[in-house]
Amino acid sequence: MGHHCCSKQKVKRGLWSPEEDEKLIRHITSYGHGCWSSVPKLAGLQRCGKSCRLRWINYLRPDLKRGSFNEQEERTIIDVHRILGNRWAQIAKHLPGRTDNEVKNFWNSCIKKKLIAQGLDPNTHNLLSLSSSTNNNKRGLISTSASHQQPFTVDTTATAAAAAVAPIISATSSLHDQFSVLNESSCIDWAAVTQQLAALGQEPEQQQQQRQHEVAAAACVYKYKVDDDEDEVLLSSSGGEQLQQDLFDATCHFDFPFLDSAFIAPQNYNPMVMDDALAWDIVN
DNA sequence: AATCAGTGCAACCGCTTGGTT
DNA sequence: AAACCAAGCGGTTGCACTGAT
Numbered sequence: 001m002g003h004h005c006c007s008k009q010k011v012k013r014g015l016w017s018p019e020e021d022e023k024l025i026r027h028i029t030s031y032g033h034g035c036w037s038s039v040p041k042l043a044g045l046q047r048c049g050k051s052c053r054l055r056w057i058n059y060l061r062p063d064l065k066r067g068s069f070n071e072q073e074e075r076t077i078i079d080v081h082r083i084l085g086n087r088w089a090q091i092a093k094h095l096p097g098r099t100d101n102e103v104k105n106f107w108n109s110c111i112k113k114k115l116i117a118q119g120l121d122p123n124t125h126n127l128l129s130l131s132s133s134t135n136n137n138k139r140g141l142i143s144t145s146a147s148h149q150q151p152f153t154v155d156t157t158a159t160a161a162a163a164a165v166a167p168i169i170s171a172t173s174s175l176h177d178q179f180s181v182l183n184e185s186s187c188i189d190w191a192a193v194t195q196q197l198a199a200l201g202q203e204p205e206q207q208q209q210q211r212q213h214e215v216a217a218a219a220c221v222y223k224y225k226v227d228d229d230e231d232e233v234l235l236s237s238s239g240g241e242q243l244q245q246d247l248f249d250a251t252c253h254f255d256f257p258f259l260d261s262a263f264i265a266p267q268n269y270n271p272m273v274m275d276d277a278l279a280w281d282i283v284n
Numbered sequence: 285a286a287t288c289a290g291t292g293c294a295a296c297c298g299c300t301t302g303g304t305t
Numbered sequence: 306a307a308a309c310c311a312a313g314c315g316g317t318t319g320c321a322c323t324g325a326t
Contacts, residue, residue, distance in 0.1 A: 015294070015320085037311070053312075054295065089314060100314075101294075109292055 012046045016055055020045055024052055025060055058101045065097025069106055077103060077111060082125045 012020075027043035033056065037049035045052065069077070073095055080091045088100035088107075095103065112122040121128050 013296075035311070049311085050297095051295075057313095058294075086315070104315075105293055 011040075011048045011051070013051070016059075020047070021055070021060060024056060028056060028060075058099045063097055064099065069098075069110075073098070074106075074111065077107060078115070078125075081107065081111075085123075 016024075023043050023045055024039075027039065031042070033039055033053070035049075036053040039045070039049050039052045040047050043052070047055075076094055077091060080094050084090050086104075088104040092098050092100040092103045107122075115122040115125070116128075119128050120126065
């Protein structure tokens with residue numbers, strides 16, 4: 001089966017030779033790539049434009065960082081994946097010098113297994129035992145973020161809230177059965193979560209910090225709701241007020257806490273939506 | 285030494301998105 | 306509005322490499 005994009009041409013497939021690499025590098029550094037479909041002809045390559053583009057982006061680009069992922073990068077991938085799901089290109093944007101393909105491969109070959117070994121569902125980041133029940137819920141809190149159709153869909157039922165907060169609580173070992181953080185009105189009592197974190201004084205500082213960031217991230221996701229019909233983000237406060245903003249506006253100006261302790265860019269983000277101010281408190 | 289299974293990664297495929305005509 | 310095209314994206318495949326038997 002040939003490429004539909006270049007079925008007319010006789011194109012080479014498979015691994016690239018050093019000579020082909022050199023031709024592509026020479027061409028792009030001299031003239032830029034312009035229209036990719038014209039690159040093979042101009043560069044003297046018997047490849048399709050798509051293949052050239054991929055080779056350049058994933059392997060030849062000079063700003064690529066080679067070598068294995070470090071601990072910080074791994075942490076970032078896990079944290080961003082928890083929010084965004086399998087949106088590799090988006091995740092890669094948080095890792096300078098890394099490509100979506102690289103992140104995806106690293107996830108599939110390494111991180112996934114680590115999470116499973118830790119008893120976590122790599123798709124939902126929930127405990128494996130909880131995931132089976134929440135998978136039936138089409139609008140699970142963080143789990144549905146794996147679908148790029150509705151990346152921030154939120155289920156505000158108590159079950160979903162419990163599922164969301166479970167990995168955070170369970171990860172703090174002794175708090176396994178502390179689901180009291182969920183109050184009767186089906187909302188997560190973030191202040192209680194914070195209090196319980198504070199009780200973890202004996203936890204190593206770094207671990208404590210990580211845990212706090214996880215709660216902050218979960219708190220943020222909890223605040224996002226996607227209106228299926230309008231394709232807009234509703235940022236809702238627990239008081240029932242709603243602030244509507246364009247999806248892109250909202251996400252573009254939002255700094256996830258695990259990436260930067262400075263957290264949210266206040267000039268672009270309305271702090272009123274963080275009504276219980278957990279995120280501000282625990283980070284600042 | 286030969287074979288086999290497992291793993292990691294580069295590359296491909298098909299679909300979607302966005303821009304242009 | 307429809308058709309077309311290029312670029313981008315995520316899932317999947319294929320192959321080279323490695324370690325175990």
